[in-house]
Amino acid sequence: GAGVSQTPSNKVTEKGKYVELRCDPISGHTALYWYRQSLGQGPEFLIYFQGTGAADDSGLPNDRFFAVRPEGSVSTLKIQRTERGDSAVYLCASSPYDGAYEQYFGPGTRLTVT
Amino acid sequence: AQSVTQLDSHVSVSEGTPVLLRCNYSSSYSPSLFWYVQHPNKGLQLLLKYTSAATLVKGINGFEAEFKKSETSFHLTKPSAHMSDAAEYFCVVSDAGNNRKLIWGLGTSLAVNP
Numbered sequence: 373g374a375g376v377s378q379t380p381s382n383k384v385t386e387k388g389k390y391v392e393l394r395c396d397p398i399s400g401h402t403a404l405y406w407y408r409q410s411l412g413q414g415p416e417f418l419i420y421f422q423g424t425g426a427a428d429d430s431g432l433p434n435d436r437f438f439a440v441r442p443e444g445s446v447s448t449l450k451i452q453r454t455e456r457g458d459s460a461v462y463l464c465a466s467s468p469y470d471g472a473y474e475q476y477f478g479p480g481t482r483l484t485v486t
Numbered sequence: 487a488q489s490v491t492q493l494d495s496h497v498s499v500s501e502g503t504p505v506l507l508r509c510n511y512s513s514s515y516s517p518s519l520f521w522y523v524q525h526p527n528k529g530l531q532l533l534l535k536y537t538s539a540a541t542l543v544k545g546i547n548g549f550e551a552e553f554k555k556s557e558t559s560f561h562l563t564k565p566s567a568h569m570s571d572a573a574e575y576f577c578v579v580s581d582a583g584n585n586r587k588l589i590w591g592l593g594t595s596l597a598v599n600p
Contacts, residue, residue: 376529403586414576414590415530428587463530471586473518473537477530 374398376478378464384484385454393449393481397466404447405475406439407463415463421447422470454485488513488579492591500599505549505564507594509577512558518580519560520588521551525573533575536560547571572598 377396385391397404403422407415417431421441429439436454441447451458461482465475493508511517521533534545541553551562560577574593581587 405586412592414578414592415588416590417587420586431587465530467586473520473535473580474532475588477522479527479529 376464376466376476378462378478378481380481381479382482382484384486387454387456387485389454391451391454391483393451393462393483395447395449395464395466395478397445397447397464398468398476399445401466401468401476402444403467403470403472403475404441405465405467406447406449407465409461409463409480411460418449427470451483454483456485459483459485488517488581488589490577490579490589490591492575492577492594494594495592496595496597498597498599499567501569502566505562505567505571505596507562507575507577507596509560509562509591510558511560511577511579513579519551519553520578520580521545521549521560521562522576522578523573524576524593530576533562567596567598569598569600572596 379394405420406418409415419439420428424444436452439449461480463480465477467475489512491510519536522530523533524530533549534543536543536553544550549564551560574595576593577591578588
């Protein structure tokens with residue numbers, strides 16, 4: 373079956389611009405996660421959704437970052453006033469239910485802020 | 487607070503020889519531990535997980551790991567390396583009492599030489 377998909381695969385934007393990154397989880401998965409992976413680092417937790425609600429957004433670095441999941445399926449990570457330090461690979465993962473151990477990852481979106 | 491230390495940033499082995507990727511963790515609770523693999527241009531994939539059952543855990547592609555509480559270690563091994571094993575490997579611990587939030591090591595890059 374289809375795995376987690378993320379669009380776009382690559383995004384180049386200018387400093388100060390607004391970007392949206394999209395995640396399509398595996399059909400039927402209720403839990404969805406966003407991570408950020410900088411070069412040479414492991415993924416860093418950003419936010420977790422159970423259904424439509426953000427159950428844990430403690431990893432969002434500041435108020436320029438926001439994520440939504442309005443219908444409990446597709447999620448969008450939104451970054452306002454992008455900075456060069458936001459450049460990273462943004463990963464999305466989903467799990468079949470809340471508390472499931474395995475997270476299924478998408479291929480990521482590589483964001484470059486120039 | 488939970489943390490993970492991967493003791494080697496790069497490991498190089500010859501095809502057919504054993505693989506050992508080392509991981510130490512810090513946790514004030516009984517942790518859940520994971521190994522994920524990341525092949526170039528592909529999403530992260532779960533290799534195996536420890537969740538307080540058997541201490542020797544078998545995963546996919548012939549990998550296994552042993553949870554040693556006295557040593558706070560969770561090293562990943564494989565008896566015989568294959569060229570297709572070349573990838574980045576991440577040791578991961580779940581946040582205390584919350585397996586939704588994963589804490590990642592910095593990764594170990596495994597090279598397999600013919």
